[in-house]
Amino acid sequence: MKQNEVEWLEYQKVMIDVIERSGLDEKIFYDLRGNHDNFGVPEFGGEYDFYQKYSVNARLGRRGNVHSVTLHKNGRKHLFVGFDSTTEVGLRGPTNLFGHPTDQLLKAVDSELSQWDSDFTESPVTKIAFGHFPLSFSSVSDSGRSLKDFFLKHSLAAYLCGHLHARFGENLKRHHYSDRHFLGNYYQLNICRDSLVSDADGQNCSMVYKPAEEFWEWEMESTKTIILPTFPVDSRFMQRSSSYRDYICHSLGTSSSYEMIRALVFSATRIRSVSLKIYDSNPGKLYLVLDSEMKKEYYNETRGDLYTAQWNWKAFTDPSPVRYWIQIEAVDVTGSSSFSELRPFSINGLTAKVDWKWKEFIFMGCQWVKLFLLDGLIWVLAELCRKKIIWSATLLYLLHLTFFPWFSGHIFTAPGHLGYMTHRGWDIRISKESIKKAYIGSPDVMVIVLPHLCFVILPSILLMATLAAEKSAYHVYCLSLSGKKLDDYDETGEHGDGTSTNRRRNIWERRIIRKFLLLLCLAILWRHWKSCRSLVKAYDMNPLVHSFTYCFTIPLLLAGAAYKTS
Known part of the structure; x- marks a missing residue:
């Protein structure tokens, strides 16, 4: 996925036309950057950073990633805070999927949301924040803090976001609240918790009421x-x-x-x-x-x-x-x-109470950053029934994925930037000074890591183990048919009676399980081939040079398992 400068020129032309025809002050427009506006940008303000050339914010000379608007009229106060959590160095897709708020950005958001807090006793403030990424697709900062922590602290009325759009579901909304439960950090089953508890029964309405630590998150739909x-x-x-x-x-x-x-x-x-x-x-x-x-x-x-x-x-x-x-x-x-x-x-x-559909739960209810970065996450390994060569090769492959790069590729639009992708992010060198940056695009790389683990590696290990188990069961089945030895068969493999023929037919039918497993192996190889093809196109790779281990290890393991269990 790359940016096209022609599209940015068209965007600039359209926005100028909209501003002129509306008669509105250009200063009230704020074009919030998303991940598609940051594809393949090797450096902030560089040749390929088209957002800094053609956006409304660029024309107005706006700097910084946080902007706010305050309204105060007739005793009512409203505060709108917008922020840009994209990275300064933008990777090509698909590893450009998450927002990355830094500690500096979180501090600025906290400062903007704190406006009028000293006047809260006189009149409450309605606070609304807006950004591109939903919280389910926003990472934590280096200090471990998140946007949700500050939104709860300030009891937002709402957080408005984009990114997913309505194609992932009609109910992309979520009620956030201060939850001390351990699993609440990883997922939420429903749009809203079962009951909203209020202390209004014992509350004196003349007293100053401290808002509860909660806020609504809404995905803004495309409809008008x-x-x-x-x-x-x-x-x-x-x-x-x-x-x-x-x-x-x-x-x-x-x-x-x-x-x-x-x-x-x-x-x-x-x-x-x-x-x-x-x-x-x-x-x-x-x-x-x-x-x-x-x-x-x-x-x-x-x-x-x-x-x-x-x-x-x-x-x-x-x-x-x-x-x-x-x-x-x-x-x-x-x-x-x-x-x-x-x-x-x-x-x-x-x-x-409104329940999410499965797709809505996956994209809105799961806190993917937490799930992806679980400490001590171990892949489920299956016993390969004493097939030492296959088992050792599989273990070496898993160790390689853990400690070494998966593949290399050109991750920026500008030529000459070769990066190495690991399960923790991209390792690259940028600019003429060859500045090294490690683990860029984490947890965005999960769009490659998780499908490879869940749909290629884990099924392959299970299938190899099942093939080995089927071979062992087949051997036991053969021994249980009769006490005859191999020399009881003639040279053509024919038996002398009908009972032996039926037994041979039963054995053949038993091997149907193996054929079914081999068909599943072909399905995994087809899925793996599609993934490799898309990565080769996305990052201009030569599979033999840049991604041999990633592309060919699984096919070789499956072929070896099929041969050893034949």
Whole structure:
């Protein structure tokens, strides 16, 4: 995977056109860099660092990886902090998959998120962070700290990210909270924990309330949303542990935010009317219980129009977080209708449980950095039934993968940069001074390491062990058929009676297991060949020179095992 300068020129042209046609101040644009904007960059600001040439940030002369915007109006404070966690040295894909926040970056993020903390007693601050990489694909710093630690410390309202996009699932959202459980560092089974515990029952609503250590992480989808309901919020993806406290305190008369349904509407054409519908799902199907027009608030100065409607919120109090559902419809002057997503809400502040699909769990729920860097991770080795040559060769291959480079290749767009990939990252020399950098692209290299371990090495070891075991079982089976010796057979291998023929047929059928195992070996070799072919193309390698051990050891081991167990 490489960058194309022609595409960057087109991007610059399009962004200039968007800024001019929108009439907006160019300073409010912030193009956040992702891994695709950093492919094959040997040095920051160099010839192949196109982001530093053609991005909006480059034109505005912005420096640094952290930027923030603060809003303060009518007693409400909002803080938006964006950061770039890509590496200064960008590898070619596929080993350019993770964000790499440094200790310096984390310190800067912490500093920006600390704004207005001293004024928290006067008015709370809504904090929102945004970056390219989800936390499941963000590594830890050299000191072992992570972005999640600082997000929990500051009790973010939300962390908005990209990278995965909607093709990996529709529910790429995750509720993070301070979890002391050991396994919580490695994975989370559901989008949200089973229950959001609140201490609102014993909380004096007149006291200053310290937010819980929690935040929501949302993968921003590619679809365009023009209707954004802001209250009531989605009980699946937006409730916080403080929501129940807000409900209790409102019941005591300390808040008026529950009296109006609110929604922001963004549209290129003039909106003629906005209406809302609330459905009750208790009968087993959606039953319309409220149909009301929404009124535009003309004092609103945002680019989105704010619409509100009064309602009897107490009528929708219910112990189920998914009983009531809301949808908002906007009709423009052309008669075209647009709808918000039909979503459940809970006035009580209860959270609906939504399970991930397998793909969503794998990409959003697993903390891959933690799983990949488990101390003392040992590959599962199978006994090869006293096949000493195969066993010794397999052990030597595993030792080679542990302590020596897997292969070498050209990892930058610029010629002449030959790197060596190990299971811990790339070992390279860059610039004319031949500065050596070790373990670049960790844990990004897992996109090569894990498939090779899980889909090539481990299955190969298991298959070789099974082939050896099948040969041993076949030998025992032959001995158990009869007490006859080899000289009981004639020179052509024929027996003199039908019983012997049936036994020979049974033995032949028994070897069907071996044939099936050999077919599995071919499947592994096909998978390994595809991987080698893609790496040869990605890093301009000669397989005989740059990756002989990686490409040919497994085929030789499988061929040797097949021969020894024949």
